[in-house]
Amino acid sequence: MTDRTARVAGPAPGLLLTRSPALTPLLARGTLLSAFRRPAPDAAFPRTRLVLPDLRVDLVRLTAYERVCGFATGEDALPITYPHVLGFPLAMRLMSGRDFPLPLPGLVHTSIEIVRHTALPATGAYELSAHIAGLAPHRRGTEATVVTEARAGGAVVWESRSTYLARHRTAGPTPASRPSDDGPGPDPLPGVAEWRLAADLGRRYGAASGDRNPIHLHPLAARLFGFPRTVAHGMWTVARCLAAHGTAPSARVQAEFRSPVLLPGAVQYAAADGRFELRGADGRVHVRGQVDPPTPGPDGS
Incomplete structure (x- = not known):
């Protein structure tokens, strides 16, 4: 894969990718490197923003996704969760790198927030990007927040924030918990x-x-x-x-x-x-x- 650094709109330096990374090799690399990682909320983490320009959706794979998830097929609009699938290889490349401090095996996806600003045509072209927004203490370890965005015509049309938890022993005061961590929740x-x-x-x-x-x-x-x-x-x-x-x-x-x-x-x-x-x-x-x-x-x- 050939990558190049470029000036792109966004909160961090952009590394322009020529194609979407393959997930299986990233998972293997992240697993091998995890033995050398020391998770902590104050650890250094990668600041690069990965950018994949001019992405077009594989309609055959999209149909398979719609079927297994229960979405209607054949509509010219992406399901609200599908850009996460498209952007996940970028997030995985960041989390499998040598400079990511949390071990990949056992990393738990704890939450996601998605904002879709408008309908996304399945036949459209999109610029995808992903970056790590930061690390935070959690009562069970350390959480990383990964931000993914989809742009069309230069405007953000879809964005998400996912948190991933690495469990480990913690020291010092217990950080404030999210509502999901305490009690049974709503009725x-x-x-x-x-x-x-x-x-x-x-x-x-x-x-x-x-x-x-x-x-x-x-x-x-x-x-x-x-x-x-x-x-x-x-x-x-x-x-x-x-x-x-x-x-x-x-x-x-x-x-x-x-x-x-x-x-x-x-x-x-x-x-x-x-x-x-x-x-x-x-x-x-x-x-x-x-x-x-x-x-x-x-x-x-």
Whole structure:
């Protein structure tokens, strides 16, 4: 791959990529380097902003993604979660590099906030970028925040902020916790639908998204990380909920990943008043989120 440094709009120096990085080699590299990492909230982290210009969507892969997540197929608009899939290889390149301080194995995606400013045509061309906004203490370790943006015509049309937690022993005062860390949270939402999840869901989503983390594909790999069976991708859970919930062309989504979904299994989708949950048969909440009303445009419409 040939990269070059360029002046690009954004909060950090831009490294222009010629194509999207392959995820599997990045996962392998990050795993090998993790033994040398010492996570801490005050550690140095990469400041580079990776930029992938003039990206066009592979419509065959998009259709596969829409099917496995429950979105309608054939519409000329990207699902609200799909730019995350497109930008994830950039985030992974940052997190698998030598200058990223958190170990990649066991890194947990704890939350995502997505803002879609307008509908994104599936046949459009986009500039994608990703950078690490910072590290923060967490009562269970250290969290990294990764910002991903999609631009069209120079304007930001979609953006997200994801937090990733590396668990380790902490010293000193316990930092303030997010609401999801304390107590049971809001009252349970009314159930809307029951979904039975097949054992091969992780493999099907991995093939559509490119995210082939072994814990989602192979029971043995999942057991090495303390799970009795394979685990569904967190981004599948929120995408499936949003496919059922629906979103306006301009919308803000906030979601917290609270516990893993084991495969095969059964879950209940619950929703009311812009809020949604995915719950297990025992009532445990796997993901909890909120969809805000459309953001008013410049003319107030």
